[in-house]
Amino acid sequence: MFTCTEQFCSECRTRWFSHDDPTGNGDYEVLSDLLNIYPREICPQPIAIEVQTISGEPASNTSDTFLNYDATYGFACVNADQRGKSCEDYKVRFTCPKEFCQVSEQCRTQWLNSDDPSEEGDVESILQLMKTFPGQVCKNPIGIEAMTTRGISAHYTGDTYLSYDVAFGFACINEKQKSKQCEDYQVILTCPSDFCQGCRTRWFDEDDPTDKGDYETLLQLQMLYPTEVCTQPVAIEAMTLSGVPAHRTGDVFQVYDATQGFACVNTGGKRCQDYKVRFTCPLTFCTG
Template sequence: MIMLAAQKFAVWCLLATDIHFLAAAIQTCETAWFDEADVTGEGDSELLKDLTRMHVARICSDPVDMEARTVSGIKSQHTRNTFHIYSASEGLLCLNSEQEQRQCEDFKVKFTCTGHFCSECQTRWFDHDDPTGNGDYELLSDLLNMYPGGICPQPIAVEAQTVSGQPASNTSHTFLNYDATYGFSCVNADQEGGICDDYRVRFTCPEEFCEVSEECRTLWLNGDDPSGEGDVESIPQLLKTFPGQVCRNPIRIEAQTPSGIATSQTGDTFMAYDVAFGLACINEHQEDKQCEDYQVILTCPSDFCQSCRTQWFNLDNPSGKGDYETVVRLQMLHPTLVCSQPVAIEAMTVSGNPAHRTGDIFQIYDASRGFACVNAEQPGGRQCQDYKVRFTCPLAFCSAATD
């Protein structure tokens, strides 16, 4: 009898361990903050049914947790408000009539989701910072600059874990930010009796971000300079200045100075910097300086590249310093197969993964120079993948080839 009881206890311990492991392994992710209703005469309403209707596909239908703060950042539990509804399954409802001597605060809410919602269109893990300074900052704005094309500009969720694989929610740390709009930050000074762990993050993107399997990049385009009112590189003007070399509906835009300095490092303020308009830097909007001179490169839908495409080329592999598929070298080896002035370039791994999905950093990736991925420039000491490239040429190049 004693032996049987001991065996049952041992089995129960194993089951309990498995259950605990499975619970810890459940993947969760944090949405953006939502603030749809202002405080009215009745109160503040941030109900899940209303939010999911207004933000289709940006909130899961069955959240497992909810957090609420005032729009100024005060946690809901630190306010004096009483809530009529406060749950992950329903959202938040604060009624003025139920408060003592004060009205409801203006609240924002975010939800914790799980399962398919988090993993349907997911990026790779990113670990840009560590806690050796003020803390660990894995900010979306920084990661977008470092990994152009590797993250959607408006994620619907973010997941964070330590580099050893422990979910952020299972640690004892307090996070300054942990949401899809901002990213993640853990400040050492906010922790009790220690510093933050080293964290990594990955994002969940809208489905259409993953549906783009092929895309192509233009030349670097510089149609204006800041000598007048400022530097304006608008899509309509670029279409006129560079006929046949600019798509009308770009997917992404990147800008830098002709010497290669990124926009995030110039200190300039931009009136516009998006695919709908292009780039606009106005001199009078800057503090005690004029705008830098900028050039832009556009990422276009795959149909922009289909008019006059070359074959795929794979001259190099990353076994040495990296993978170099440059225009100069390709033209030397295949003078009749590559035009002298390509208008677009595509790159993907030899296994068929588009370059913008790999997370590698590219030293060169434009139609005028070609492609270069340098091993020494990759985060985490990893090696570049093996890439192949093809080019889009002016229509006259394909016409001459058929004559």
């Protein structure tokens, strides 16, 4: 009998992504960049990566030389490393832990901020968040995103992180930075679906994407349905009217958290899907 690695056993794979092309220095399909653009479609710690040309040929069958080709960094093909030619145009997809695909309706918390960098640094640990926001944080999150309180993604600040994963949470230490202090960060967690199954509202679809986009904001829904939506939800779920979870559509969301609600903006000639949302509220909202 053989014991297989999770990579062999997991069938949880993302769609194919092609964010770059080789017209500049080369073709860079970097995990950190893809996570920033598609944070809900890629797990933060993939266990495998596959690479093909846009036409479907496996990267290993080409004559290109690769600078990077692993699940930790992603993929990089540099034109200068090729023999008198540019790299092919590539696409990548990742294999994720099976738990990432078992979330049929993505359950996301509000943005959480329990610390600031005024002392040793900014530490937003899962344990501390659970203490600071009781009942609003799941014990075993399956995804985490971090951004500054000014709205800049953690991937673009230039800070170095001691931790940025679902096991511990997020930590930026001042002394690890180059002669500067860490930014002030906040995090949002993706939780297992059962975290959102306590006190839930019905689904709401107040807007559609025919104008600027689809805006299902908490403030608007509270004004329209004051007795049906709690003032401080602990989680939010969004899906298309046809039942596709928002994180599987490929749309980019301007807002998707329990504090503000949901917003998808039509851009670049592409119209958003038509979405509906529901909220998870404190238990007192359902029992009071």
